[in-house]
Amino acid sequence: xxxxxxxxxxxxxxxxxxxxxxxxxxxxxxxxxxxxxxxxxxxxxxxxxxxxxxxxxxxxxxxxxxxxxxxxxxxxxxxxxxxxxxxxxxxxxxxxxxxxxxxxxxxxxxxxxxxxxxxxxxxxxxxxxxxxxxxxxxxxxxxxxxxxxxxxxxxxxxxx
Numbered sequence: 356x357x358x359x360x361x362x363x364x365x366x367x368x369x370x371x372x373x374x375x376x377x378x379x380x381x382x383x384x385x386x387x388x389x390x391x392x393x394x395x396x397x398x399x400x401x402x403x404x405x406x407x408x409x410x411x412x413x414x415x416x417x418x419x420x421x422x423x424x425x426x427x428x429x430x431x432x433x434x435x436x437x438x439x440x441x442x443x444x445x446x447x448x449x450x451x452x453x454x455x456x457x458x459x460x461x462x463x464x465x466x467x468x469x470x471x472x473x474x475x476x477x478x479x480x481x482x483x484x485x486x487x488x489x490x491x492x493x494x495x496x497x498x499x500x501x502x503x504x505x506x507x508x509x510x511x512x513x514x515x
Contacts, residue, residue, distance in 0.1 A: 363498070363511035374505045383500055383509040391446060391453045391500075392418035396481065398425060400493075401443040402435035410435055415486070417477035421513065423455060424462065424474045424490040433491070442493055450502070457496040457514070464488040 365382045367375055395418075401411040412432055416425035423444060427433050436442065436459050444455045462471070464487070471488055478486040496514040501507045 363513050365509045365511055367508065368499065368510045373508075375508045376506060381503075381507045383502065383507055385511060387502070387509075388453055388498055388500055388511065389418070389421075391451065392423065395446050395453075397447055398423060399445050399447070400425065400432055401445075402432045402441075403439055404431060404435045405438050415478070415482055417474045417481070417486075417490075419470070419473055419477060421495070423493045423495075424477075425493075426486050426488075426490050436491060444493055450504075452499065452501050452504075454499040455493060455495040456498075457494050459491050459493045462488060462490045462492050 362385045365379075365385065367377070367379075367382070369375070396415070397413040398416045399411055399413050401409060404410055410431055412430070414425045414427060414432075416423050418424075432442075440459045441457065442459050446453045462474075464471070466488065471490075474490060475485045475487075478484060494514070496512070498511045498513065500509050500511075
């Protein structure tokens with residue numbers, strides 16, 4: 356059974372000096388995010404280590420129910436998430452950008468068996484392997500995307 360979550364409302368971020376329009380014309384639909392996240396092979400995760408230094412690495416992952424699930428061993432980013440469980444994730448393209456920001460937690464092997472199977476099925480279809488749990492899960496609080504900067508810059512807020 357798939358969990359259905361609400362469709363986030365799109366608006367504009369308002370950083371000065373970037374030429375981002377004030378109007379809603381050109382806002383991207385949420386389907387742009389879901390399509391790009393579903394089909395992406397690599398997700399760049401950015402964390403900060405214990406000393407506050409930034410660290411970015413590509414990971415494989417599964418986009419399920421508006422969350423990104425990804426695995427990894429005792430990597431620097433995994434150790435960093437244990438200290439500061441927040442991350443930013445972006446896709447390879449800066450011209451068709453998707454950027455997620457939010458808290459990260461763990462989903463262990465004894466978690467929801469149906470959800471674990473769905474995540475493993477996505478890994479198998481995408482990477483021709485069944486990735487074992489545990490998984491890290493990023494639940495985005497905000498997502499940014501664009502296809503034509505700055506005209507289509509869009510922000511979606513998922514959590515308050």
